[in-house]
Amino acid sequence: MDEKKIAVIGAGIMGISALRRLSENKRFLLTCFERNYDLGGLWVYTDQTENDVYGRKINSAMYSNLQTNLPKQLMQLEGFPMDEKCPSFPTHTDVLAYIRKVADQCDIRKYIKFNTEVQLVTPVSENTQDTKWLVTYGDNRKKNDSQVEVFDAVIVCNGNCSIPNYPMIDNEKEFGGLVIHSIRYRRPELFAGLNVAVLGASHSGMDICHDVSKHAKKVYLCHRGSKLPTFLPANVTEKTSGFKRFTSSSIILDDNDIIQIDAVIYCTGFKYDFSFLPEGILEVGQNGVVCNLYKYILPRQYSTIFFMGLMRLYILFFPYGDHEASYIKAMLEGSVDIPAYKERIEVIDDDSKRPWLYNSHWEWDKELAGIAGNFEPFQSALKKIRDHVLEVKAKDFSKFRLDAFKITGSDSFEIL
Structure with missing residues (x-):
């Protein structure tokens, strides 16, 4: 096999997983572009919430008291167990230390260009399956810095938790209190003695609701859905209704209930940012899920650009990234044939019709392991x-x- 120049975009857990697996093959010449000053992606915590000292937008959704909602046994890469002294549900500090430890043990920092933003990725030969790629990038600490380099393949690992999804609520500007998205949330002490409305009751909504309740006077957990079966803190009131519109001091819910509040925290998720890619290479379907990739990894029109972390998994995100990286490595090495265009279209169409439930992801991993042949699927334990x-x-x-x-x-x- 000839040498291949491979670009990896992003040095979060997906990028680190890609670099770790691809660096096992010395014929892969790797360059990773990371816009932050260090690796770790969204796990790099900062008290800042808007811009850093260089004017770059802060893209970390970490908050001071964050602990994982999965135990450490479900957040480990193969061959790299978390320290026994690490708590069962690690803090964001524990997780970042773990990612850095893996990177250093695998000696992969040498591949990473830090403080480097990818500005544009374009095919050398448009709609040609095995095209090379032009990657335009620059040091984001310098004005108008821009360089172009050609790569044989690109792996996109830029994450999906950096662009906040803001709901459009009528009269928001009339509200006299604080309105933030969860990406700007850092410390519950800011809400001491206040009446707070949290919109959204998924993972971050529930976690932030409990965190804020330790200091707030009253918390309203608002969401569109059935009443939650879980116990809630004494000062938390659940509202199974979304926001209709603001007044100067309250929010009117969809059911016309009015709650007097001082602050709002939107826990309404995130959007993808693929503005550096050619238009049409990705399509986002229902529920914000990318829907036109073979196995959520490979587009139909190209066989030299790959994506990681786009399947909306609520289980084993770290080890699944390792499995995706192993599969991509097998395709790049040629030990696994890349399906033809027509086959990819058929699989993409079939997968788009599958109902995705919690248990579906375990079957999905077995399917990927069966195709790749270079890793074992998750243990049933x-x-x-x-x-x-x-x-x-x-x-x-x-x-x-x-x-x-x-x-x-x-x-x-x-x-x-």
Whole structure:
């Protein structure tokens, strides 16, 4: 196999996973572009919420008290167990230290250009399957810095939690209190003694609601959906209704209920940013999910650009990234044939019709492992731990992080 120049965009956990696996093949000449000053992606915490000293937009959604909603056994890369002293549900500091440890043990910092923004990625030969790619990039600490380099392949790992998804609520500008998105949330003390409305009850909504409730006077957890079965703190009131419009001191809900508030936190998710890519290479369908990639990795019109972390997994995001990287490595090495255009279209169409439930992702990983042939699918013990966490979380959100786990076999675990 001839040498291949490969660009990796982003040095978060997906980029680190790609570099770790691809660096095992010395014929891959790797360059990773990272816009931040260090690796770690969204796990790089900062108290700043708007711009850094160079005027760059802050893109970290970390907050001071954040702990993972998965135990460490479900957040490890193969061959790199988290330290035994690390808590069962790590803090963001623990996770960042782990990512850095993996990077340093694999000696992959040498591939990373820090403070470097990718401005444009364009095919040398448009709509040619095996095209090379022009990558335009520059040092984002310098004005108008721009360079162009040709690569044989590109792996896009720029994440999906850096562009906040703001809802459009009528009369928001009339409201006299504080309105922020969860990406700007850092410390609950800011809301001491206030009446706070949290919009959204998914992972970040529930977590921030509990965090804020320790200092706020009253918290309204607002969401469109069925009443949650979990216990909530005494000063939290659940509202199964979304926002209709603001007044100067309140929010009117969809059901016309009026709540007097001092602050709003939007926990309404994030949007993708692929503005540096050719138009039409990606399509975002229902629920904000990219819907036109073979196995959520490979576009139909090109066989030399790959994507990682786009499947909306709520399980094992770290080890799944390792599996995606292993699969991409196999395709680049030629040990796995890249499906023809027609086959990719058929698979993309079939996958778009699949119902995605929590258990579907385990089957998905088995399918990917069967195609790649260079990694084993997740142990069933991991699914059992995940199921246990989900069960406890559904009953009492405040208690699901109290358990610690030990894997005792491929399909068994103990609660310590």
